[in-house]
Amino acid sequence: MRMKYVLSEVLVGLWRNVTMTIAMIITMAVSLFMLGASGLLYQKVGDMKDLYYENVEVSIFLDQEVTPEQRDALDAKLKSDPLVKEAFYVNKDEAYKRFQEMFQDAPDLLSAVKADSLPESFRLKLNNPEQYKNIYDQYKDAEGVDEIVDQSRLLDKVFGVLTGIQNFALAIAVVMAVAALLLVANTIQVAAYSKRREVAVMKLVGASNWFIQAPFVLEAVVAGLIGSIFGLVALAALKFAAGGGSLAALEGLITPISWGDIALMFPLMAGVGGVVSAVTAWVTLRFYLRV
Amino acid sequence: MTKTYPKASRPSLDNVSVSIEKGEFVFFIGPSGSGKSTIIKLLLHEVTPNKGRVIVNSKDVTSMRSWKRPHFRRSIGCVFQDFRLLPNRTAYENVAFALEVIGKTKAVARRVVPEVLELVGLGGKEHRYPHELSGGEQQRVAVARAFVNRPLILLADEPTGNLDPDTSIEIMRLLDRINRTGTTVVMVTHDSNIVNQMRRRVIEIESGRIVRDQARGVYG
Numbered sequence: 001m002r003m004k005y006v007l008s009e010v011l012v013g014l015w016r017n018v019t020m021t022i023a024m025i026i027t028m029a030v031s032l033f034m035l036g037a038s039g040l041l042y043q044k045v046g047d048m049k050d051l052y053y054e055n056v057e058v059s060i061f062l063d064q065e066v067t068p069e070q071r072d073a074l075d076a077k078l079k080s081d082p083l084v085k086e087a088f089y090v091n092k093d094e095a096y097k098r099f100q101e102m103f104q105d106a107p108d109l110l111s112a113v114k115a116d117s118l119p120e121s122f123r124l125k126l127n128n129p130e131q132y133k134n135i136y137d138q139y140k141d142a143e144g145v146d147e148i149v150d151q152s153r154l155l156d157k158v159f160g161v162l163t164g165i166q167n168f169a170l171a172i173a174v175v176m177a178v179a180a181l182l183l184v185a186n187t188i189q190v191a192a193y194s195k196r197r198e199v200a201v202m203k204l205v206g207a208s209n210w211f212i213q214a215p216f217v218l219e220a221v222v223a224g225l226i227g228s229i230f231g232l233v234a235l236a237a238l239k240f241a242a243g244g245g246s247l248a249a250l251e252g253l254i255t256p257i258s259w260g261d262i263a264l265m266f267p268l269m270a271g272v273g274g275v276v277s278a279v280t281a282w283v284t285l286r287f288y289l290r291v
Numbered sequence: 292m293t294k295t296y297p298k299a300s301r302p303s304l305d306n307v308s309v310s311i312e313k314g315e316f317v318f319f320i321g322p323s324g325s326g327k328s329t330i331i332k333l334l335l336h337e338v339t340p341n342k343g344r345v346i347v348n349s350k351d352v353t354s355m356r357s358w359k360r361p362h363f364r365r366s367i368g369c370v371f372q373d374f375r376l377l378p379n380r381t382a383y384e385n386v387a388f389a390l391e392v393i394g395k396t397k398a399v400a401r402r403v404v405p406e407v408l409e410l411v412g413l414g415g416k417e418h419r420y421p422h423e424l425s426g427g428e429q430q431r432v433a434v435a436r437a438f439v440n441r442p443l444i445l446l447a448d449e450p451t452g453n454l455d456p457d458t459s460i461e462i463m464r465l466l467d468r469i470n471r472t473g474t475t476v477v478m479v480t481h482d483s484n485i486v487n488q489m490r491r492r493v494i495e496i497e498s499g500r501i502v503r504d505q506a507r508g509v510y511g
Contacts, residue, residue, distance in 0.1 A: 005391065197377055198388075204375070205440070206364030207392035 009215035010222055013191050020190065021223055024183045028227025031176030032273050033234040036265040038169035040235070040257060043264075045162050052155050053129045060122040060139055061147045070144035071120070077142075078122060083135060086125040092116050119146060177276060180227070184220050184280040191216055192288050199289060212289065217281045224277030228270040235262050292343020294329055303329045305499040308343075311477065313443070316470045318486050319479045320510060321496035327479045330496075331448050334477065335367065336360050348443055365393055368437030368445040368474075372452035374429045376421045382408060382432045383417040389436045403439060411435045411465055427458035431465065438469055445469060447478040451485060459485055483510035 014021045060078075062071065071089075078087040090098070095118040103109050126135065132150045139145055192199065202212050239257055295302040303326045311317050319327040332338045333345050336352050344353045348366055355363060376385050386407060387400040395403075408417055411431040421429050430450060437445055447466065451459035463485050470476045480486065486493060486509060493508030494501060503511065 197375070201375060201377060201388065201436075202392045203361075204364065204369055205389040205393060205436070206361045208361045208394075209358065211392060211394075 006211075006214050006218065010218045013195075013215060013219040014222065016194060017187060017190055020183070020187045024180065024187055024220075024223045025227045025230065027176055027180040027183055028224055028273055028277070029230035029234065031173050031180050032228045032231035032269040034169045034173035034176060035272060036231055036235045036262075036269045037238070038166050038173055039265050039268055040261060041162060041166035041169065043261060044257065045159055045166065048162075049155075049159065053152065056125075056129050056151045056155065058124040058126060058132060058135055058151070059149045060124065060145055061119045061149065062121060063144050063146045064119060066120065066144035074122065074139075074142060074144060078124065081135075081138075083126055083128070083131050084124050085127045087122055090121045090123055092118055092120055095119065095121065177272075181276060181280050184223070184277050185284045187223075188216050188220060188281045188284045189288055191219060192285065213282065213285050216285055217278050220277035220281035221274050224273035225270055228266070228273040231269050231273075232262070232266050235265065292333075292340040292345065294326075294333060294338060294340045296338075302341075302499050304333075304340075304496075306343075307496070307499070307501055309494060309501065309504075311475060313475055314470070314473050316467070316476045316489070316491040317478070318489070318491060318493045318508075319477070319496060320481060320483075320486060320493060322481070325496045326499040327496050328448060331369075331446050331477070331479055334444070334446060335369065336363060365440060366443050368440065368442035370430070370433050370437050370445070370447040370450045372449040374421070374426075374433045374453075376429055376432055376436075378421050381418045381420055382413060382424065382428075382435075385421070385432055386436045386439050390439060393440070404435075407435045407439045408432075410438075410468075412461075425458070426454050427461060430454060430458075430462050434462070434465055434469070438474070442474065444475045444477065447476065447480075449480055449482075450478065451480065451482050456484060460488070463489060486510040 060074075062074075075087070075089060078084055081087075092115065096113075096115045099113065099118055100110060124135070126132065129152050132152060136148050136150070140148055199212055236259075239259075239262060292304065292308070293302050293306055294304045305326075307326075309330075319330055321327050329338070333340060334347060336345075336355060339345075339353060344351055346352070347363075350363075352363060377388065380388060383404055386404045387397075390400045390403065391397070405414075405417065408414060411434050413428060413431050413435065416424065416428065419428075421432070424432065430453075434450075445466070450466070451462055454462060459482060466476055466478065467489070490507045490509070492506050493503065493510070494505075495503040495511065
C-alpha cells in the first residue's frame with residue numbers, strides 16, 4: 001500500500017502542476033542533451049586520438065641534390081635512434097605514386113607536377129609521437145635534410161577545435177542544469193505548499209521523514225528521467241539528421257558515431273538527471289518542510 | 292524547566308516543574324500568552340527547553356535526535372482548536388490516512404477505523420466530508436484520528452475553542468471516556484465552564500509560572 005500511495009502521489013503531483021512539470025522536463029532535456037553531446041565528443045576525440053596518433057608520421061624531406069652517402073648515413077642513424085620505431089625510405093617514384101593516389105580527383109594538379117619534382121623522404125613512426133621536438137632538433141641540421149614535417153601538429157589543431165566544441169556544449173549543459181535546478185526547487189516548493197495540510201498531519205501523527213519526502217523527491221526524479229529520455233531522443237535525432245546531411249562530409253575525418261555510442265550516453269544522462277533532481281528536491285524540502 | 296523563545300524578552304515558561312501520572316486528566320489554564328501552549332509543544336518535541344528536562348512515557352526526550360521524533364509522536368495523540376482535517380477526504384479517510392502514513396495496512400484500517408468512529412459517536416457518518424459535518428462532528432473525527440493508534444497520551448490544545456457550549460460538553464464527555472481507557476489526557480483551555488464541570492486536576496499558569504496546582508480544581 002505504501003508504494004502504491006507514494007507512486008500515485010508522484011503522478012498526482014506531476015499532473016497538478018503540469019506547466020511547471022513540462023518546463024522542468026524541457027530544461028532538463030536540453031541540459032542533458034548538451035551533456036550527452038559533450039560526452040560523445042569527449043569519447044570520439046579520445047578514439048580519434050588513438051587512431052590518428054597511431055598512424056601519424058614524421059616526414060624528413062631530403063634536398064633535391066642529396067648524395068647517396070648522405071642518405072645512407074641518415075638511414076643508418078635513424079635506424080639506430082631509440083626514439084624511432086620504424087623508418088622507411090620513400091624514393092621519387094614512390095613519392096609520385098603516393099601523390100597520384102592522394103590527388104586522383106584533381107587531374108589538373110597531377111599534370112602540373114612532374115615525376116621527379118617530388119623530394120625523396122624518410123617516413124618515421126615514433127615510439128612516442130609527443131617526442132617530435134627531439135627528432136626535429138636532432139635532424140634539422142643534418143646533411144641532406146631539407147625539411148621536417150610532423151603530421152601531429154595538424155592533428156593538434158583539429159583536436160583543439162573539437163575540444164573547444166566539447167567545452168562549449170559542456171558549458172551550455174551546466175548553464176541549463178542551473179536553470180533546471182532552480183525549476184526543480186520551485187516546483188517542489190509549490191508541490192509542498194499545495195500539500196501542506198497533508199504534510200502537517202503526517203508530521204503530527206508521526207509519519208517517517210522519508211515517507212513524507214519520498215513523493216516529492218520521486219516527483220523530481222521522474223521529471224529528470226523523462227528529461228533524460230527526451231535528451232537521448234534529441235541526440236538520436238541529431239545523428240539521424242547528420243547522417244544524411246551536411247555532416248556526412250566529415251565522415252572520413254571523424255570516426256562515425258554509432259547507435260551504441262549514443263545508447264552508452266544514456267546511463268550518464270539519466271544518472272545525472274536523476275541525481276541532480278533528487279538532491280535538489282531533498283535539499284529544498286529540508287529548508288521548506290523542516291523534515 | 293525553562294523555555295525561552297529567541298527574541299522573547301522573558302521566558303515563555305520559567306522554571307516550571309510538573310509531573311503528570313499515567314492515566315491522569317489534567318487541565319492547563321491561564322490567559323493568552325501565559326505559556327500553556329508551550330507545554331504542548333514541549334511534550335510534542337516541537338521545541339526543546341533551554342534548561343531542565345522533558346520526560347515523556349518515562350523517556351527523556353530533551354535531547355532526542357530529530358530523526359527519532361516521528362516514531363516518538365506515534366505514542367501521542369493530538370487534537371487542536373482548528374481540527375486540522377484534510378478537506379478532500381471523508382471522515383473515514385481522514386482517520387485511515389493517519390494509520391496508513393505510519394505504515395499500517397489498508398486491512399488494519401478497515402478493521403480499526405469504523406470501530407473508533409463508532410466510539411466517538413460518528414457511526415453512519417463515515418463517508419461524509421468535513422464540510423458536510425458540524426464543528427462538533429469534525430472535532431470528533433479529529434479525536435478519532437488522534438486516538439486510533441491507541442496513544443498513551445492525548446494532548447488537546449483548546450479543543451472546544453471553536454465549539455458552542457453544548458457541543459463542547461459532548462467533546463469533553465468523549466475525552467473523559469478516552470481517559471477512562473487509561474489514556475493520559477492533557478488539555479490546554481480557557482473555557483471556565485468546562486473546567487468547573489469536569490472537576491479534574493487544574494494547573495494554572497501565569498506569565499510562565501505555575502500559580503496553582505489543584506486536584507479536582509475549578510477555573511477560579
